[in-house]
Amino acid sequence: MNNGKVLVAQGGGPTAVINQSLVGVVLEARRHPGIERIYGARHGVRGIINEDFYDLTQETSHNLELVAGTPSSALGSTRDKPDLAYCQKIFQVLQAHEIGHFFYIGGNDSSDTVRIVSEQARAAGYPLRSIHIPKTIDNDLVGNDHTPGFPSAARFVAQAFAGANLDNAALPGVYVGVVMGRHAGFLTAASALGKKFPDDGPHLIYLPERVFELEKFLADVRAAYDRHGRCVIAVSEGIHDASGKSIAEQLAKNVERDDHGNVQLSGTGALADLLCDQIKSRLGIKRVRGDTFGYLQRSFIGCVSDVDQREAREVGEKAVQYAMWGDRDGSVAIKRTGFYSVDYELQPLEAVAGKTRVMDDAFINEAGTDVTDAFRLYLRPLLGSGMPDAFRLRRHVVDKRLNP
Amino acid sequence: MNNGKVLVAQGGGPTAVINQSLVGVVLEARRHPGIERIYGARHGVRGIINEDFYDLTQETSHNLELVAGTPSSALGSTRDKPDLAYCQKIFQVLQAHEIGHFFYIGGNDSSDTVRIVSEQARAAGYPLRSIHIPKTIDNDLVGNDHTPGFPSAARFVAQAFAGANLDNAALPGVYVGVVMGRHAGFLTAASALGKKFPDDGPHLIYLPERVFELEKFLADVRAAYDRHGRCVIAVSEGIHDASGKSIAEQLAKNVERDDHGNVQLSGTGALADLLCDQIKSRLGIKRVRGDTFGYLQRSFIGCVSDVDQREAREVGEKAVQYAMWGDRDGSVAIKRTGFYSVDYELQPLEAVAGKTRVMDDAFINEAGTDVTDAFRLYLRPLLGSGMPDAFRLRRHVVDKRLNP
Structure with missing residues (x-):
């Protein structure tokens, strides 16, 4: 059993539903008795190395639901792409704050960050579960039917x-x-x-x-x-x-x-x-x-798809479940199972990180x-539901009189 | 009593609700027993001089309602700004088709067209009722609290x-x-x-x-x-x-x-x-x-305001009422009477035509x-109702450990 502190962050370009994933993590983590504190890093990995955290444990469920319905990254984001030294700093901060579960919501650059942090924790023998949660309007993550935000x-x-x-x-x-x-x-x-x-x-x-x-x-x-x-x-x-x-x-x-x-x-x-x-x-x-x-x-x-909202929430929830009940790090992936239905899987980080689907x-x-x-x-x-539709007048043409 | 043919057209830049005004004219005109035919000119005044008309009398009420909810000008629009010769052509076509009521939905350029056509009919002793119906996202028509589309x-x-x-x-x-x-x-x-x-x-x-x-x-x-x-x-x-x-x-x-x-x-x-x-x-x-x-x-x-939809519909309806029951041409104007409520007036065409409100x-x-x-x-x-709202996480700051 890892210790009871969770850190969640958001990276890359904001989307209309990235806060659904954030709130999915927070609300699901609250349901696990072993979790004492849930921190949110401001502006992604940059907030981690600066120890710039909000304590989301103190948020009301009601406000979390309202934030979930608000577009763009509520914790702030970053375009920083951490190299090894940057990831070492991240790992130092995670250790200092005794973080046991790290969730990073982002695209393939973010999954690569999770991959490096995961490797460092394993090499150091530090008990850390690191999960990447997919997000990108570009829909370019491999191994996913599609990505939340798209x-x-x-x-x-x-x-x-x-x-x-x-x-x-x-x-x-x-x-x-x-x-x-x-x-x-x-x-x-x-x-x-x-x-x-x-x-x-x-x-x-x-x-x-x-x-x-x-x-x-x-x-x-x-x-x-x-x-x-x-x-x-x-x-x-x-x-x-x-x-x-x-x-x-x-x-x-x-x-x-x-x-x-x-x-x-x-x-x-x-x-x-x-x-x-x-x-x-x-x-x-x-x-x-x-x-x-x-x-x-x-x-x-x-302008948001209710299907997207639901799935973005679920990938956050599933990430916590994989972390709490699973035995490995990875990236949550969406798989299509019907027309229309999906299920979720945990992919190896190496399968997603740095790759681009077209x-x-x-x-x-x-x-x-x-x-x-x-x-x-x-x-x-x-x-999703409620797509607006366009209608036309039907062509009942009137005969010309001046220039028939 | 004028004869029983109505002509309606849409001019200038399309809006999200200009079809509400069109449908307001058509449905209200249908309720008046004296009206035999309702024509719609395609692409504004250009469609008039080309006698390019749809017979809207044959439209179903159901399809009209669906078109009303569709943005952009269902009849098509034009950027033509008629001069006197152009307006004379318009008038010739109106005569040839025995149009008794002319409704033009548009901005201040369109109101100027209605003004010239109205003058020509009066000079020729031809019984024509000409009404301008306001529309512009720029909100720049004088004498209006605001304009449909804005x-x-x-x-x-x-x-x-x-x-x-x-x-x-x-x-x-x-x-x-x-x-x-x-x-x-x-x-x-x-x-x-x-x-x-x-x-x-x-x-x-x-x-x-x-x-x-x-x-x-x-x-x-x-x-x-x-x-x-x-x-x-x-x-x-x-x-x-x-x-x-x-x-x-x-x-x-x-x-x-x-x-x-x-x-x-x-x-x-x-x-x-x-x-x-x-x-x-x-x-x-x-x-x-x-x-x-x-x-x-x-x-x-x-993305539409339900207040805007309602008012755009009403200016079309009121235009027909002014034409059927009134004794003069003019431009329908929106007046604010409460917080929030409006009423409608018929302004003289000269008061609106070619003028710009800032x-x-x-x-x-x-x-x-x-x-x-x-x-x-x-x-x-x-x-209107249902404006989306944005919510924030509250700032419960976590103490730093590495660099307090």
Whole structure:
């Protein structure tokens, strides 16, 4: 039996449901009699090395439930990617505070941190249970059917494109919406779920799983525009050329990199503006508009999938159960068991850490500009209940009198 | 008694509730025994001169209700701004189809079209009742407490900033959100309603009602960032210098103008990117992100104020009543009668047409970087029921052990 102190933290980009996982950990841990204290580290691993902890044992259950329903990381997050020395510091703090259970909610960078801390504890003979709890709107964790946070962001993207399509139908032109996703196109592909009628947009979808060629893109837009009199396009911020160089990076004057060596792709409208300029100048289409969904898609309050909420809560709960009743460290994974139902497993940390999942080929059509029905079937149940729907007037055409 | 044919059309930018007004007209007109046919012109005035009509009499009430709940203009819209010759064409078509009642749902440009058509019918002795039905997310129609469409867009902006603030609190830095609004800052000011705690963002709000000075802006951002360790900023796309020249226009390489002579401000991320570049380079702050809300704020499906829905429906209904039972043309206006309740009036078309309302001085604080409580009180009831709320963990700080 480990000692009775739990530490939980949140890393990486916030999501609409990451606090569900936090609260899942706290409420489940409270039910185990051996647990004396539950600490939350502020701003992820940085809060750990700074011993910047809140005592969540003193939180009311009621406020925890309210926080669970609030988007973004309530404990704060960090982009720090700990190296070995950083992880040694983390381990020192865990020892000093006699932490027996460490839960880190985050993406694949966070799972790698858990992996290193877990190894250090084992090497030192210190009794620590370390569990990684999945979270990422990119849906790029291997071994998971999908990851908490993705369904709500996908719902935002689907609703955004459903609305953008209606707007574009009312005032025809070309609309380009740029969606987050550096390597994995899942979130951009979610735009397809905003489509109801066969002539609805998005008419074209560009994913980082396929090479982006500007000339082919312009020909695609021309064809769709000629066919529909308008064109709605979903573009991943991570689109790249054949050499793997991102289109956004080719344009950015001052490339900014985070501690993970990643180029900043979000928080700038450059990619959308460039693509719009190309469509205007090369295709001679006048009304061309570009939106970059930016932080709205991961932080908008009031757009959430209830399926996502439930699962995010459960991965937190299951993490505590694996820690209390299991005999190994690992990463909680979501497995699909029905249409629609899931179960949870504890994966080895090595199986997840530092790896990136991308879209299956079966999810992308042959032309590389749309998703398949397999993807629609995969995503639809994740979006949850109460998806808004769009309706049209029926075409009862009136005979002309002046110019029949 | 006029003859029994009604024509309804939608002009200008779509909103989340403009179809409520359309359906308000159709369902109310059906209740009047004298009405034989209700036509809808596709794509506003352009559809009129092209005799491109749907017969809405044949629509089911059920489908009309579903369309009412769908954002964007179901009949299609147009940016055409008719001159006298164009209005003469409109009038010819109205005559040819024996239209007795003309309803045009739109902003102040649309009200001007109704005014000209009304004058021509009167000059020609043709029995036509012409009513303008208000609609604009900019909230810039004079004589109205507020305009249908604005409350839902304001709700989107408030929810977006509530979420952006949470995201920014989790990963501190500077966040700039650029909001629609060429001359009137109402929609940008709505960002303030996303704020709950005193240290929440938006910490700074820049409106077109005040002159924008880059140096003062940078000093404001510096001060807010030093105070909060982060800074969330709401900026209107219409901000301009002392000469009235828009900051966005100063940056745009290829300025695009619509038929109204307006510069395209939306559908480009240039303004946000420029402001972010200035903050990075001049203030030396590394993590600076900019989002341009673009078309999301007016077309996102699933973010709507129920108060806005109700009122948008009612202005359509009232328009028909004024037409059937009244003796003059005009523009339907919303008047506030309680906290919160409204009534409707028919204003003269000349009182609305071509005029622009901006924010009262009483709504803007002295520094010109925030709204007042008067504005919060004005806007809050319009946002409707079920506004999502954000909750925080309480600060039960744990004593440090390694570095007390």
